[in-house]
Amino acid sequence: MTEVKLLGGQGRGDYAQARLAEFVANCRRKKMAVTPQRRAVLRALLESGDHPRADRVYARVRREHPHISLATVHRTLERLCEVGEARKVTPLHETARYDGNTRPHHHVVCVRCKRVEDLEAPEFDTLLAGRQTLGEFHLLGCSVEVRALCHRCRKRTAGRSPSAA
Amino acid sequence: MTEVKLLGGQGRGDYAQARLAEFVANCRRKKMAVTPQRRAVLRALLESGDHPRADRVYARVRREHPHISLATVHRTLERLCEVGEARKVTPLHETARYDGNTRPHHHVVCVRCKRVEDLEAPEFDTLLAGRQTLGEFHLLGCSVEVRALCHRCRKRTAGRSPSAA
DNA sequence: TAGCAGATGATAATTATTATCAATGACGGA
């Protein structure tokens, strides 16, 4: 059986404090303004151990910051992802794509042009194969999305590291 | 190096014909009406080897079927996924979720309530570790989404197999 | 501390998807 570990919502307390301090330092380094709104959005994100949608973050930030705009929350979350302070748990293509191939398979997605190709990689499936459950979860299967740059996009892309990592 | 294989757009010609015949048979078995629209949508999906969005499918279907409604295309694609004739290449939660945890990790998502938990599974990453490219793709990393049922949802869910597989 | 580039708030616009509902047509039974 392979090593897989569920992580509890560990984004609380000290961790949040440390990350917030790091964030300020990183902003200074990157010449990115440290505004109260940005701090508040990141704090709200770190304090909610789950994976909130923008509107949940908005609701939480408003408790301390009643004047913040929803647009700012959206913008800030995107910004945080760009600079590597957060991750967006969504596929690279925002809108639904459909696939007529019903055999089990995974996908490679170009992070730039969002082109999707099918990928056969039975290894991925075998990793969970022996396992029925994980903590309180009853496992059904898994989908792997391999992030990549296609040939064409690679030629045109300068280094903008964290957003793709 | 592990066995991973890119699949070309193999959804053409004979394959489409066979799948279409199967589809009709499956509909009969499941008492689901076989309408020209449904046939056309599935054919369009099979004929486009890529992973089209609903609007692309709509555009293609309209060439033969100028009166079809966009709503029907959306409905039909969803329906096809429900009965296992197609797959939706999108996370289970439609709207963006954000994650303040910047360590590399994956996710478990409950297919019913869409709850997301972090998952540490280095094994997944090692599978691609030795590999720089895959066909014309330059690899960057991968995200695994493990589909599961959380404890609470499991208790309330009757068997509706294909949509979750 | 002044000035400016970048950030914000308010709001409009856009985009994808779903809901509504009357009209239609697929399909099992006569």
Next chain:
DNA sequence: TCCGTCATTGATAATAATTATCATCTGCTA
């Protein structure tokens, strides 16, 4: 083969999430 029923369709309105716009404001460097 025809008929009645009920799922499906088309047209359109509604919803929901996100992005664009733009005037105003504010961190930050000099």
